[in-house]
Amino acid sequence: MRVEHIGDCTLYLGDCRDILPTIGRVDAVVTDPPYGIGRDGKPRSSSRHGGHKGYEFRGWDDGRPSQETFSTILSLASSVVIWGGNYFADLLPATSKWLSWDKGQRIDQADAELAWTSLSGALRVITLNRAEINQDGAVHPTQKPVRLMEWSLAQINASGVVLDPFMGSGSTGVACVRRGCGFVGIERDAEYFDIACERIRKAYAQPDMFVERPAPAKQLSMLGDE
Template sequence: MRVETIGLATLYLGDCRDILPKLPKVGAVVTDPPYGIGKDGQKRTTGGNGGRKAYDFKGWDAERPARDIFDAIRALSDDIIIWGGNYFADVLPATGKWLVWDKGQRINQSDGELAWTSYHGALRIKVLNRVELMTDGAEHPTQKPVKLMKWCIDQVRGHGAILDPFMGSGTTGVAAIQMGREFIGIEREPEYFDIACKRIEDAQRQGDFFTGAAA
């Protein structure tokens, strides 16, 4: 296991099944696990919407996480947002407040995505065109926009560190750092872990720059 500390972020290269039991309680969990639908890679495409870049198929989306991983997540916080909640409805308790990302495009991909939350309350929708990923710099086949993850963090009630046990390319971490929140991330793919480290380091450096300028 490799551990990197970057400003407010602590990042673990390893399997969350091994790391989660060793972590203390956190302020909130905001994560986007594998859905088990084989989207761990993609072929390059072209088209009127700019197409999609190619990613190697690595196999991490061959199956969804087991129930015990969700149990371990729920043991660490009462404040939880899990993207792809419709794929995990049989292992998560029924709640009222779901989040919806309307991707702002009607193409051959899904019009939107759903996130389960641990809260009871009104459903909330964020309309955000998926071309935001071009602004962020897409580094991962299932990457979410930074603005979307900042919106998620705005929804949580818990204070303290934000945990993402399926960190991927680190978008949740970038959002947390930009919002001045501590972050704990776990990723088992070395390539994506290194990308996440760089993105979060850049976000931390940018925050330090603006803090220094304000002083």
């Protein structure tokens, strides 16, 4: 296992099933788990919309997280956002405040994606063109736009320390840096872990001048990590 500390962010290279039980409570969880639909890679394509780059299939989307993993996640925070919630509806409690990302294009892919939240309230929708992923720098086959993750944080009024146990390329971490939150990320793929570290370092190097930085976030450490 490897641990990187970058600003108010603590990043773990490892399996969240091993690491989550060692982490204390956090202020919020915002994550985008594997859906179990085989989207861990995709061939390159081209179209009048610009197409997308290709990604090696790595096998991490062969199955979705277990009921035990979701139970552990829900025990760590009262405010939780889980993208792809429609794939996990049988594993999560009923709730009223769902989030919807309208991707701003009507092509031969999903028009929108859904996120489950632990909170009560009205369903909320954001329209954000999927092309923003390319503007962020597309590096992951299921990458979410950073602005979408910032909006997700705002919908639960996230502050303090935010956890993402399926960090991928680090979009949630970048959003946390921009919002002024602390961040704990876990990723088991070494290449994506390194990409996430680099993106978060760059986010600190190019801070949002309109965000007032809070006092340093409380530090979370894994048992045995000094």
